[in-house]
Amino acid sequence: MTVIALSGPIGAGKSTLTKILAADLGSQAFYESVEDNPVLPLFYADPAKYAFLLQIYFLNTRFRNIKDALVADNNVLDRSIYEDELFFQMNADMGRANQTEVDIYRDLLHNMMEELKTLPKKAPDLLVHIDVSYDTMLKRITKRGRSFEQLSYDPTLETYYKTLLEYYGPWYENYNYSPKIRIDGDKYDFVESKEDQTAVITQIEDKLHELGQL
Ligand SMILES: Nc1ncnc2c1ncn2[C@@H]1O[C@H](COP(=O)(O)OP(=O)(O)OP(=O)(O)O)[C@@H](O)[C@H]1O
Numbered sequence: 633m634t635v636i637a638l639s640g641p642i643g644a645g646k647s648t649l650t651k652i653l654a655a656d657l658g659s660q661a662f663y664e665s666v667e668d669n670p671v672l673p674l675f676y677a678d679p680a681k682y683a684f685l686l687q688i689y690f691l692n693t694r695f696r697n698i699k700d701a702l703v704a705d706n707n708v709l710d711r712s713i714y715e716d717e718l719f720f721q722m723n724a725d726m727g728r729a730n731q732t733e734v735d736i737y738r739d740l741l742h743n744m745m746e747e748l749k750t751l752p753k754k755a756p757d758l759l760v761h762i763d764v765s766y767d768t769m770l771k772r773i774t775k776r777g778r779s780f781e782q783l784s785y786d787p788t789l790e791t792y793y794k795t796l797l798e799y800y801g802p803w804y805e806n807y808n809y810s811p812k813i814r815i816d817g818d819k820y821d822f823v824e825s826k827e828d829q830t831a832v833i834t835q836i837e838d839k840l841h842e843l844g845q846l
């Protein structure tokens with residue numbers, strides 16, 4: 633039983649790689665709630681009003697996903713729950729939430745995570761982090777085309793995305809819930825290039841072999 637979680641900024645390619653990896657490993661893919669997320673468009677329209685509610689929404693839906701993923705065999709999760717705290721801290725630092733909201737969210741998050749201790753697995757076996765530059769991130773956000781994520785919808789998103797990248801560097805360095813591997817998302821086009829796709833899958837599978845998970 634091997635559970636893999638993907639991490640990385642918005643548009644890095646997590647959902648795309650989750651699908652490819654799950655198909656290759658014969659695992660089940662678990663996706664975060666986006667299309668059916670009623671709070672996400674509200675948040676992008678009015679971040680200060682909806683930051684806390686969005687955080688609670690993601691906490692609830694991701695926790696449900698984790699509970700399902702950690703009991704079944706061989707799963708791939710398209711984002712780790714550990715990144716949500718990064719998002720919320722950043723939004724609070726940008727004035728979209730206050731410290732009381734952050735403290736209550738953190739307390740709830742850690743209280744809920746305690747429950748995972750009773751599950752067969754308490755954390756993923758491997759974190760696969762996709763690193764991207766701002767240019768790549770923006771290209772992919774544009775390509776995917778969710779309206780509320782476009783700079784034409786809100787020009788201040790440029791700062792939001794650049795700040796997000798600044799938070800992700802130290803987050804990845806400090807991540808220690810499981811072994812981890814970094815994928816160069818600027819270098820590998822695992823959508824258009826079969827060769828790049830194979831190169832990325834090989835890196836991940838080599839790591840799983842090294843860990844005795846394959
Ligand atoms: N390595 C890649 N090379 C080229 N295009 C890519 C790559 N990875 C993803 N894409 C494209 O970029 C867009 C965003 O990818 P995807 O939805 O997988 O990102 P994500 O990390 O899951 O985003 P989010 O954090 O918003 O959920 C999609 O249009 C996808 O086809």
Ligand SMILES: Nc1nc(=O)c2ncn([C@H]3C[C@H](O)[C@@H](CO)O3)c2[nH]1
Pocket residue numbers: 642664666672675683686687690715716717719720723781
């Ligand atoms: N504010 C905030 N907190 C989170 O924990 C979080 N997790 C994901 N997202 C946003 C990023 C993409 O637009 C979209 C899909 O990843 O959802 C979040 N936004």
